[in-house]
Structure formats: structure tokens, C-alpha cells
Amino acid sequence: MNRMQKLILACLLIVVVAGTVIWVTKPVHDAITVTKTSQINAVFGSPGKKVFEPVLPDREIKLPQDFRFHPEFQHEWWQFVAQLEDEAGQTYWLRVRFFRYASDDRVATGWQDPQIYIANVVLNSHLGMFTDQRIARGGIGQAGGLSRPFRVWIDDWSWRSLSSEPLPGNLKLATEQFAVNLQLMAAGHYALIGENGYHKKHDLLPRASYAIEAPFVKTVGTLVLANGKVLTAKGRAWLSKEWGSELVGASYVGEDNFILWLSDDEALLVSRYRYKDNMPYTSAAILDRQGNVKNIPTDDITIRAVSYTEFDSGRRVPLSWRLRVPSHDIDVVIKARKRDNWVNFVVPQWQGAIMANGSHQAQGFMQLSGY
Structure with a gap:
């Protein structure tokens, strides 16, 4: 190799090394920004040309029958939150939470089944936070959902009943750190939020779903700890069901969800959806034991982050909020009971118990994603 060739090779090496250094040391903020806006869309994108049932405001939702399985829609989930x-x-x-997502609109069986199931669990207590997650394909017996009798499962994790509705029912799952076996009994009626179950997620964007809530449920059963100790536990629970065909939009970033038991007879649900190129959209409703729903106009809801907590990963998450609903004399500050409740599920998020103080003294649960 002559002197000129050595000089050219040296120049090429310098260019390659410099380019690598620039790429590796690209500001972390840029990387986080891309993640916030694209991470959820990368997993659960728009249905595109796939053909699923549309979410329309004139669809009749039946209670409690529509707690069932809805394979004609792209996605659906069933959720259980309990204070034991x-x-x-x-x-x-x-x-x-048990979640179903169709990767395409084919009707197939076996390994060709396009239904993907995800289930995850969070347990918070004085012992710490314990989490677990499972993912499986439908069609091969490992995971699935049935309407009659109601059942949704992944492996040995199951939520089932002996009828077409989830109550009375049984929730059973086991992880390496704990296990639960709970009986669920209705202590109030189901409720349809939004316009008879049509739940808008933005005024200007075509984002909506169908939603059913059951905030008043009694539960009793056993909690088994990692050391084998078996505890009898009882308390109250909140069941939720949502389904649709547009889980996220192109500009969707994340959402902030709050459930609060305001009293023994009233509960409050607040959801705030955040977008990259649009203003956040907030919806809220007050539900009672009889299934009555008071939908709160968006312009009558003020919710803002009071303070942020920064985690070692660099994420800044709002764990303190101010919520005001003047028409219902609600003015509270919501605070997380514990700080370190970040969970790295398929969609990373903060999940944990909250307390509200001010016009009302309330307890509940908060889920924050996209931070």
C-alpha cells in the first residue's frame, strides 16, 4: 500500500469514526421525544387498510351483554382494579388487564390466528411493587376469549364466570412473587360513559371507543405471598371494558387515567388523552351505584400537573395533579401514594394508588403513559 492509499484509508476511518460518535452521542432528549410519540404507535398502529367494524355513536350497547368478546373489532380490553x-x-x-389486539382482519385458526393477547398485573402494598406480564397468540389454546360463558385467559391466568356476564365471577392468576384467587360480586349496576357507551377521545380527531364501567364490585378471596403465606383478603373493585378499531392515532402520545371512589355511592372517572400536534382532550364522568352517569362537559374540567418526579431513566412523570370540576363542586389535589411505580410493560407506564384531598377525601388508582 503506497503513501497516497494510506492517506485515503486514514481519511475514511476518520469519517466513519466521527459519524459513529455523532450518532451515539445524539442528545438523549431527541431519542426520548421520538420514543414518546412513536413507541405506542409502533406496537399498536392504525388499522390502515384492514377492515374492522367502525366505532359509531349510534350503535346500541347492551348491558351487561356487551362485556363479552368482540372479535369484529380490532381491539378490546378487560380491566380489574381492587383495593384489598x-x-x-x-x-x-x-x-x-387482559388485552386483545388483531394484527390483521383475517379469520383464521391455529398459528394463523391474527389475535394477540397481552395480560399484565401490578400489585402494590407495604411489601413493595410486584409486576408480571404475559403475551400469547390466540387460536392455539394458550390464550383466548369466550362470550358464553364469559372467559378471557392466558395460560393459567383467567377471568371467568358461569354466565355470559363477568359477575359473579372469578379472577385467578399466579406469578413467581404472588398469587390471587378472588370471587367478584356486583355491588352496583353497570354504567355506559359518554354517549350511551360511545366514548370520544378527541373533538377534532376520529378517535373513539365503546366503554362500560362497573365501579362498585365486592371481592373476597386469597392472596398468596412469595414465602407461601396465605392471606384472606376482601375489598372493593372497579371493572372496566373497552373496545374499538382505532386504538391509537398517528399523533397519539399517551394518556392519563384516574379512577376515584368519591363516596360509598359515587365514583369519578377522568381520562386525559395527549397528542403531538393537537391539544389534550379530557373526558370525565360521575357514576353511582344505580348505573346513572353524569357526563361532564370538557370545558368544565380543569386538570393540570402540579409537580413532576424524575426517575433514573430520565423520565419526568407527573405524580401530583390539581383537578377541578366547578359544576359538581370538585376541587382536589391528587397525589400518588408511592413514587416508584413505573412498569416496563409492552407500553411502559406508571401505575399506582392515589389519594385526593380538598373538597373530597377520596382514594383510587392512576395510570400514566407516554412519558
């Missing part, structure tokens, strides 16, 4: 207490008076917060 053991014999010693210790409190445990349990959140379980």
Missing part, C-alpha cells in the same frame, strides 16, 4: 385488605388491616392495590 387482609386480616391484619394491611392494604393491597391490585390491577389486572
Whole structure:
């Protein structure tokens, strides 16, 4: 190799090394920004040319029958949030979600089945936070959903009943850190939020779903700890069901969800959807034991982050909020009971128990994603 060739090779090496250094040291903020706006869309994108049932405001939702399986829509989920207490008076917060997502609109069986199931669980208590997640394909027996009798499952995790509705029912799952076996009993009626179950997620964007809520449920059963200790636990629970065909939009970033038991007879649901190129959209409703719903106009809801908590990963998450609903004399500050409740599920998020103080003294649960 002559002197000129060595010089050219040296120049090429310098260019390659410099380019690599620039790429590797690209500001973390840019990387996080891309993640916030694209991470959820990368997993659950728009249905595009796939053909699923549209979410329209004139569809009749039937209670409690529509807690069933809806394979004609692209996605749906069933959620259980419970505040449990053991014999010693210790409190445990349990959140379980079963999620179904169709990767395309084919009707197929076996390994060709396009239905993907995801289930995850969070348990918060004085012992710490424990989480687990499972993912499986439908069509091969490992995961699925049935309407009659109601059942949704992944492996040995199941939520089932003996009828076409989820109540009375049984929730059973086991992880390496804990196990639960709970009986669920209705303590109030189902409720349809939004326009008879048509739940808008923005005024200007075509984003909506169907939603059913059951905030008043009694539960009793057993909680098994990692050391094998079996505890009898009982308490109250909130069941939710949502389904549709447009899980996220092109500019969707994340959402902030709050559930609060305002009293023994009233509960409050607040959802705030955030977008890259549009203003956030907030919806809220007050539900009672009889299934009555008071939908709150968007312009009558003020919710803002009061303070942020920064985690080691660099994420800044709002764990303190101010919520005001003047028409219902609600003015509270919402705070997380514990700080370190970030969970790295398919969609990373913060999940944990909250308390509200001010015009009302309330307890509930908060889920924050996209931060």
C-alpha cells in the first residue's frame, strides 16, 4: 500500500469514526421525544387498510351483554382494579388487564390466528411493587376469549364466570412473587360513559371507543405471598371494558387515567388523552351505584400537573395533579401514594394508588403513559 492509499484509508476511518460518535452521542432528549410519540404507535398502529367494524355513536350497547368478546373489532380490553385488605388491616392495590389486539382482519385458526393477547398485573402494598406480564397468540389454546360463558385467559391466568356476564365471577392468576384467587360480586349496576357507551377521545380527531364501567364490585378471596403465606383478603373493585378499531392515532402520545371512589355511592372517572400536534382532550364522568352517569362537559374540567418526579431513566412523570370540576363542586389535589411505580410493560407506564384531598377525601388508582 503506497503513501497516497494510506492517506485515503486514514481519511475514511476518520469519517466513519466521527459519524459513529455523532450518532451515539445524539442528545438523549431527541431519542426520548421520538420514543414518546412513536413507541405506542409502533406496537399498536392504525388499522390502515384492514377492515374492522367502525366505532359509531349510534350503535346500541347492551348491558351487561356487551362485556363479552368482540372479535369484529380490532381491539378490546378487560380491566380489574381492587383495593384489598387482609386480616391484619394491611392494604393491597391490585390491577389486572387482559388485552386483545388483531394484527390483521383475517379469520383464521391455529398459528394463523391474527389475535394477540397481552395480560399484565401490578400489585402494590407495604411489601413493595410486584409486576408480571404475559403475551400469547390466540387460536392455539394458550390464550383466548369466550362470550358464553364469559372467559378471557392466558395460560393459567383467567377471568371467568358461569354466565355470559363477568359477575359473579372469578379472577385467578399466579406469578413467581404472588398469587390471587378472588370471587367478584356486583355491588352496583353497570354504567355506559359518554354517549350511551360511545366514548370520544378527541373533538377534532376520529378517535373513539365503546366503554362500560362497573365501579362498585365486592371481592373476597386469597392472596398468596412469595414465602407461601396465605392471606384472606376482601375489598372493593372497579371493572372496566373497552373496545374499538382505532386504538391509537398517528399523533397519539399517551394518556392519563384516574379512577376515584368519591363516596360509598359515587365514583369519578377522568381520562386525559395527549397528542403531538393537537391539544389534550379530557373526558370525565360521575357514576353511582344505580348505573346513572353524569357526563361532564370538557370545558368544565380543569386538570393540570402540579409537580413532576424524575426517575433514573430520565423520565419526568407527573405524580401530583390539581383537578377541578366547578359544576359538581370538585376541587382536589391528587397525589400518588408511592413514587416508584413505573412498569416496563409492552407500553411502559406508571401505575399506582392515589389519594385526593380538598373538597373530597377520596382514594383510587392512576395510570400514566407516554412519558
